[in-house]
Amino acid sequence: MENVKDALGALVLMSGLVVIVYIIARYTYLVKKAMIENGLAIPTKSKRLMFIDMGCILGGIGLGLLVSSMFSVMDLDENTTDLLVWGTILIFGAVGMVLAQFLRNKFGDQG
Structure with missing residues (x-):
């Protein structure tokens, strides 16, 4: 069942x-x-802006993974470690999205 x-x-x-x-x-x-x-x-969507967006988002997630790896070597409770790791990845991914939006607004008319 x-x-x-x-x-x-x-x-x-x-x-x-x-x-x-x-x-x-x-x-x-x-x-x-x-x-x-x-x-x-x-x-028409600019390929250049699309790659800038993807680069910022993936760069933010990668930076989040890099920073969150520090939490895995600390002597913390398993639940706390999981929360910090996933939270850090999501926060840095969101920062990458905000940066991508900022760059799109700044360079959007040029692309």
Whole structure:
């Protein structure tokens, strides 16, 4: 009975993810289609800005991993260590996202 519950939970989770991706893809398609029908220009995304975004986010996560590795060598409780490690990774990832947004706003008109 426990395996059935696990399988059902996984099925519901994966179905939810598929539905969310479908809704986002469908909405994006309909927005682009409406823009084309109304004669509006579809904004082109700059590859340079995309790579800057990815670099900032991955750099932030990498820096978070580097800083969080210090917590694994400290003599802390296991739960505290887990909390500090994941918290540090998420915080540095968020800092990378903020930096990416700042750079996008600063250099967006040039890309």
